[in-house]
Amino acid sequence: MSRALKVFHQLQIAHSALFRAADHRTRNQIGLSTTQLAVLFILSRTDGQPISEISKTLAMGKSSLTGLVDRMCAKGLVRRSPSQADGRVINIYLEQLGRDALEEGARETKKFNTALLAPFSDAEQDIIGQFLTHLAENADDIINAPPPSAKGDAGND
Template sequence: MSRPKIFHLIHMAHRALFRAADRLLAERHDITAAQNALLLYLEKNEGASMSAVAAAIGLKNAATSGLVDRMEHKELIARRPSAQDRRSFELVLLPKGRAIARESHTLIHATNDHLLDGFTEAEQATIARFLETVMTKSDAFEIGTIRPDEKQSA
């Protein structure tokens, strides 16, 4: 049996999952999955800086700025002058954004339940461990400690 094409499968699963999330979030709240990620981050990190948000949700600063602009226009979040540095801003949830963030927890739990349906607890633990390993090994590529085109010694 040939080895599964893990990179391709993860890529396709990511695309399918985020297409579905974007569709559902657009229908319910007129937001995208990226906008939802920002709302959820701010829910736990009220007053975060733009750079902290960018790092947390995996976007470049310029893309985050555009995302924040669109969300401000929808009255989901607001920029407030930083108390520590007058040159920078803190991002805060507005009531509408806070309500969407709260509701999306239910949606996320339902999605997780749906995705894991049919797997035993042991299989679910293996899936979680595998995905955590993918993230760890991918981070090693990014920081240059491992090159995927070179064999690593055991």
């Protein structure tokens, strides 16, 4: 099997291993899961988002995210507040404890990034960045592109 055929599987395994290790570390170091930390990062960019927007950004179900936000509210990291534009919508806002946890989480994330990229040259790091950006921006097209034409593909299975 060629290396190109293994990339998707390797990404899946790497993602699982990386986030399992990161989740373990962030829980031990700052008392938050990586998903809770991700919510804080999202709110730091645009505070006061509805759960539906946060769930889209995280590619997470609204019901799962609601439970996560409940736990974050109980810890004093975030608060819910009705939208001024539409009272049916509840927006999520950072609280000071959440900002403090976010600072700690940013330091941890910086350590993760440094460790991830340490074995690679600057040029290789640029390629890694291009690859990851390409995946993020084109994932749907990459996965859902029509199959290549059968013309000339005989014997390549």
